[in-house]
Amino acid sequence: MFGFEVLTVPLDYLSLGNCSYLWDGKLPGPPESFDAPKGIYTSKVEIYCPFPMGCEDTDKVPAISNVSVGQFAWDEDGFPDRASVTLVYTCTQALQPCQLQLVKPDLTDGVVLDGTDVLDGTVGQHSVSVHFEVDRQVLGNYHFVITGTQADGSGNRNGSPKPAIPRGAVQVIWAPAVGVLGAGVSNSHFSDTVTLMGATDAATQTHYAAYEGWPTVLATRDAMRQAAVVYIDGHANQFEIAISEHGTEHGHLTGFANIPDVPTYDNYHIPNFPFELDHVLFVFYNGCNSWCAPADGGVAQDLVSSTLAKGAKNCAGFQTTVGMATASFFGWKFFEYALVHGFSIGYADMAAIADVNQEFMLGPDGVETFTADDYGQVLKPARWGE
């Protein structure tokens, strides 16, 4: 589809009538044949007649070239369930119709919005803004495929227009990530961690947000509306995670059900969120320690359960009190293993625990209680595409 040939199959002699050839999805070596990479392929049939006068024909014509996509942007009108790219292509023959097909990373059909799937098929170079739906749980390579049919087939053997050989381009879409650092939480690793999450990567223009200084729960809530990977490092105790200054009645994020939000206190409860969290892949509530009572510590269980109940695919936190220095160090290493090296949540957990031990010599100091709903989840493909 990108214009280079991967396989030629000579069919030496074909008799009159219908003929077929089934490709087994293999490509030749060396050294051995192998499964073709996952993607979109097209075919072109060329026929040569061996008679003295000779003849040749093809089922498709090369009429589309120089296809590219760029200037990716999330659509500001809708939270990022839709985005746009600029599609550039050249028609070397007039095409009618000329259409755009969107194929999602899992190779199912995508949805092109606002009628932008109908393309200008006149001869020449074109540049068009394309709007399309983004499934935030299926992130990776979005394929833009242009198809068309000759407007005029009079030059062909039977006078009928032929289809153009489809051509396409790929836009890799990363999952938006958000990092929230609670006010007064001393975490020198936070900016490094957010960098690992891609939050400082402006190139993809995704809705990243890093709150440092004096964040609010309301801003955190709205960031969660947009994010797929969420890292909140706040003050935790048995009831809530505090985003604003700890030890006050303000700035609490909780999992309480049937309790109204209190905007004047910046207190919000996950069951009241006016949107689902089914676009969220992973949330890590990394709470500092709070020495309220012997049974205290860790991340409130209803915070985790309400996050999952809202549709998040995975949620994690500590089950006990954790020293602030070790907790932040753990978070930094955890995301490095999960997002850079591609470890699953469970492996990233074990690797980060070992690093904490080497650094602080304290035994695991609470980080060994890191608990996730799904340890097998892998974040890297979602963040980095393929």
Place this chain on the structure above:
Amino acid sequence: MHRACLYIILVALLALGWLLLEAGAQPSLPPMARELLCRALHCQADELVMKPAEAARTDKADRFRVERGDDTFFVTSAATTGGVSILRTSGGLAATEDIGLSAAREVATTLFHQVVANVDDRMRLISQKQLPVGGYLFVWRQECAPDVATGDVTTIILDGDGALKSLSRRHVMRTVDLQDIKIDRPTALETGARIATKRAGEGVRVVLRQSLLVLSSPLTVDQGPLWQLTYQVGSEGRLPDILVLIDAMSGAEVYPVWSAQPGAQ
């Protein structure tokens, strides 16, 4: 004489060429990491096939992917701190079988003696726990007195069925002798309390929760001796704790080597 010199130069050049070829052929596992992995797996170095892992963005450790038969390992080696970590990434995340903590401890102890040369009575098992992810965690720390760690630490994580999942070891080659430490515990605690009180703010109570002298700490640039003091903050304990680090030779407050700013933790 002249011919002998030429011969020596030729041999040296050939050796250099061979070394360059070897270096280009495949990344080499640092000796410290290679020894630990071979001891853990009971294998020879030539059984290990190395592939470079992508460089970490945030620290200076070297990382490798190593294969041995059907097993794959992710190896981290930090020459400056003497730390090596090995994570077995093949074989699935969690075993279906569970041998229990007691049996797991026996397996881990055997492995510990296998990988750590000259285990003496200073090596203390300071942590043994079942992990929520599955499997068991064991941590040995070398101590030369109560709450005085040399900086030598070994962490072993076993799968539920006793198979190795993670082996991490920081081996300290040389440390300051305990009797040469200039800042004694009372002085360190006095300095630490003053710093913690200042950081917590006026009128806020701080209580020492944990104190540890590490004779060679990776938290400092020069791997020197360090007092690690953790303070609980506030009478109700609703405020985050404070970690204070004091150079055990000079008495100066120091900050972790990865710390971006003074006071950050």
